[in-house]
Amino acid sequence: MDAPQTGEFAHIGKSVVIKGELSGSEDLYVDGSVEGKIELRNHSLTVGPNGNVKADVTAKAVVIQGKLDGAVVASERVELRKSAVVTGDVTTQRIAIEEGAFLKGKVEIQKEAGKATGSATS
Amino acid sequence: MKFFRSSSNTAGSAVPQKLTRRSSGMGEISRLLNSQETLCVLDMGATSANNIRFFTGKGHKNYSEDLLRSSLDPALRVQDGAGNTVVDSKKFLDENLVYATAQFDVVLCWNLPDYMEESLVKPTIDRLWSVMKPGGFLLAFFHTRDAGPDSTCYRYHVTGTDMLEMQEIKFAPPGRPAADKQSPRLQRVFNNRHIENLFRDFASIKFFLARDAIREVLVVR
Numbered sequence: 001m002d003a004p005q006t007g008e009f010a011h012i013g014k015s016v017v018i019k020g021e022l023s024g025s026e027d028l029y030v031d032g033s034v035e036g037k038i039e040l041r042n043h044s045l046t047v048g049p050n051g052n053v054k055a056d057v058t059a060k061a062v063v064i065q066g067k068l069d070g071a072v073v074a075s076e077r078v079e080l081r082k083s084a085v086v087t088g089d090v091t092t093q094r095i096a097i098e099e100g101a102f103l104k105g106k107v108e109i110q111k112e113a114g115k116a117t118g119s120a121t122s
Numbered sequence: 123m124k125f126f127r128s129s130s131n132t133a134g135s136a137v138p139q140k141l142t143r144r145s146s147g148m149g150e151i152s153r154l155l156n157s158q159e160t161l162c163v164l165d166m167g168a169t170s171a172n173n174i175r176f177f178t179g180k181g182h183k184n185y186s187e188d189l190l191r192s193s194l195d196p197a198l199r200v201q202d203g204a205g206n207t208v209v210d211s212k213k214f215l216d217e218n219l220v221y222a223t224a225q226f227d228v229v230l231c232w233n234l235p236d237y238m239e240e241s242l243v244k245p246t247i248d249r250l251w252s253v254m255k256p257g258g259f260l261l262a263f264f265h266t267r268d269a270g271p272d273s274t275c276y277r278y279h280v281t282g283t284d285m286l287e288m289q290e291i292k293f294a295p296p297g298r299p300a301a302d303k304q305s306p307r308l309q310r311v312f313n314n315r316h317i318e319n320l321f322r323d324f325a326s327i328k329f330f331l332a333r334d335a336i337r338e339v340l341v342v343r
Binding site: 022081096097098101102103104105106107108109 | 168169170171174178180183184185186187188191192
């Protein structure tokens with residue numbers, strides 16, 4: 001998922017700096033700087049290539065192209081694109097990591113209800 | 123004394139060569155991973171989806187920390203009293219391998235000790251001793267004296283119980299642009315006595331010799 005083109009989403013541009021707690025009920029694309037906490041329980045977060053997030057993140061899906069420093073809890077999936085630099089623990093059901101992505105932290109796969117194993121893909 | 127085979131295969135002339143090797147040390151670790159649940163594994167190589175899939179697929183927790191890359195951080199370079207540039211090992215350990223005591227059941231060092239700055243090797247092994255559980259396994263690869271300084275530096279992807287895929291690593295040296303990527307140079311060759319001294323605080327050490335100028339070392343905390 002790159003920069004969303006259509007649909008309901010909030011966009012934080014690369015010149016925007018936010019400090020504090022972000023929560024919402026729509027998808028969020030962050031290409032700027034966010035420091036604090038991000039909660040999108042049933043929606044997805046995309047950190048764009050210029051994004052710099054220093055926050056614990058809770059979302060349904062998290063796609064990272066830029067830099068993220070904090071714990072990530074995604075109820076469905078996490079994708080680390082090749083330019084991703086992630087420092088923090090990741091807890092999710094599925095994780096995909098592209099060649100070149102950097103991760104410093106723990107990966108814990110939560111089992112889907114009714115399924116036996118989680119997975120990591122590249 | 124045990125031996126393991128190394129082999130290579132190519133899928134086609136345009137496809138980069140993928141090297142594989144059979145690893146006796148990884149085989150022993152796999153037996154542990156298959157016999158117990160929810161172990162803590164620390165992978166000190168470059169981030170590998172293969173490895174994360176392999177360990178989390180068996181129900182274990184995977185920690186990734188690419189120490190070779192971290193050790194090349196220009197911010198770690200400081201001037202000593204004589205004006206020489208040295209690596210600040212205290213700062214390095216303040217920023218890396220920061221875990222609870224006795225947390226890990228398995229640590230995969232791969233070839234890190236051979237390519238890391240000399241001043242960081244012993245402090246790193248000492249820190250690993252403290253974050254490993256008693257009885258935990260550590261796997262490291264060391265070049266033999268036959269390896270030249272330009273021997274290729276690899277990252278290792280676990281592709282099976284005792285099979286590893288080897289992929290060449292290239293970094294830009296500290297302070298150089300990303301376009302200047304090159305394979306890290308072998309810093310030194312440890313002999314058996316050096317290796318035993320390096321792990322002298324550990325409970326036991328086992329060597330596996332290979333034909334490709336690599337010896338695997340499996341250490342028990």
